Amino acid sequence: MYIGQIEIVFLIFSPAWIYAIYNFFIYILHKKFSKIQIRKKDLKENPKVVVFYTTKDDFCEEAFLSLVRLNYVNKEIYILDDSENEKIRKIIDEYAIKYNAKVIRRNSRKGFKAGAINNALKYIDKNAKYLLIADADELVPKDFIENLLRYFIDNRIAYVQAKHRAYIEYESNWLKAMKDGVNTHWDYYQNYRNVYGFVPFLGHGAIIDIEKLREVGGMPEFIAEDLALSIKLRNNGYYGIFANDIVAFEKFPENYRAFRKRHKKWIMGNTELLIKMSKDIIFGKMKWFEKIDIYLNIISMFFTIFLIQYTILNIWSLTNFNILLFIITVLTIISPSLPLIKKGIKSIFFNAITYMSIFILTFIYLIKSLIKVDFPVTGDKKKQNDYTLYIDIIFSLIFLILSPLSLIFWITIITPILEKIFTMRYNAKL
Structure with a gap:
């Protein structure tokens, strides 16, 4: 033996x-990590916020309307539409006209979601200070923007990431259990990163400083564009904040096939990151424990x-x-x-x-x-x-x-x- x-x-x-x-x-240390408090500021100004609603053949009326209902006045909504389905494109056009949103389409899907965001950045108001990115199925509360903006307390903060909760359209034992898994992940595996790890931008439900985004060349055109951007910003001396008290909702895959498809995306995205960005991680300006946290997240x-x-x-x-x-x-x-x-x-x-x-x-x-x-x-x-x-x-x-x-x-x-x-x-x- x-x-x-x-x-x-x-x-x-x-x-x-x-x-x-x-x-x-x-x-073991979850209770300690859950007590971490991050400083916030009072909003004395109302900077221009651009809202990007990203979609490809998965437009969700309820999610889009949650953006329309945002209380924040100084905002502008753009629908970044890569849809191929003509019926869906027509529905999007109707909603855009009805709710005064702008639709941006392109001739190719080069760069995937990141490519759509980089393309849209060419057309936004030059005076816009912040960018809110929302996925097609994301539901946000009415005070979402102003609550996130309160975390931008100094010039080193590049983005503020909100907490999420999974929602399901119908009840089943499998869906309820998997929803528990997603929600628990947000409860346990994010807040500690404000002090002891690397806070990643998670691709949606977050506000980004547009100037800093442009400083690093825009959104990296990777499958896992969110983590790639986080690494680039951190190596430029900026960091992110996880806002544990601000909650948005995202749809959990409705069946095993959809879950499997999402996992494919994550596997391919993380593999691409390991190949193309390991040098940026290993030799970057991040602290050693941030680098370990990134690799644990990837593997x-x-x-x-x-x-x-x-x-x-x-x-x-x-x-x-x-x-x-x-x-x-x-x-x-x-x-x-x-x-x-x-x-x-x-x-x-x-x-x-x-x-x-x-x-x-x-x-x-x-x-x-x-x-x-x-x-x-x-x-x-x-x-x-x-x-x-x-x-x-x-x-x-x-x-x-x-x-x-x-x-x-x-x-x-x-x-x-x-x-x-x-x-x-x-x-x-x-």
Whole structure:
């Protein structure tokens, strides 16, 4: 019962156990982090705020109207429309006329969402000071703008990111449990970053200083344009604030297919970041703990691939049951679910099974993103081939079952047999 050299190498270089420690650290110190207070100011001026509502074939009337109803007077609303569906484009035009919003369209989708934002920046009022970015399904409260602006207390602040809550259009056990997972993430994994980590701009539900955005060359045209922009701004000496007391609402994927599509986007975006921006992170002007926080944020998307490593280790071990490996693996798997303990077993079960079931998808799109980058639109309603979905699910579930069974198999069957064979050979030599 010892750990071999190969397994030690796996342990040392695996980010899995580091990720587990990180999750336990956040869970234990959550109460302390939740008490962090950030200074705010009284608004004595009303600077011009431009509002970008971004959409591609996923226009949501309720979300758009929440922007129209904002109390802040000195604002201008733009609809950045990359839609291909003519019916949706027509609806958008009607709403724009009715509510005095401006529509900006372009001939190509170059640069994805970031490209649409950079293109729109050419047409806004030159006197505009701040930019509010809203996703197609995002609901914001009426006092959203003025509350966020109060956090811009000095010239080093480039953006203020609001907290979010997931909303669902209909009730089901899976949707309710997954909503708990999203909400818990916002509760546990953001506020500490105001002091002990790296506050990322999360792509929507945030206000950005336009001058600072232009200073770094606009929005980086990546899939994960939000985190890429955060890194560029931080290396220029600016930082972001997470406003824990200001809440917007975002729609959670309505089914497993939509959830899977969103995960594809995250995997491809984070892979692109690792390839193109590792130099900016490693050699940037950020503090060491900010760099670690960024990498932990990025690798969390690849967490499920550790199942493959776990199974390989079990097979490699053959005659050795390594209790340390087993403990580390179990803790790594359950650690992200610790904040869900208060939500009950059902929430933990659905979240764990859902995320662990897509590790084949994670691996495939990690490889694909090394070859070609594409931008999956999470809200796009276009029909997709069902067979690819079923293949992913089948292979994922097979490996999900195989991983823990491999440990049981080697412990209960193979190990005693091999130990007996080795003992017989040893006695024969004597």
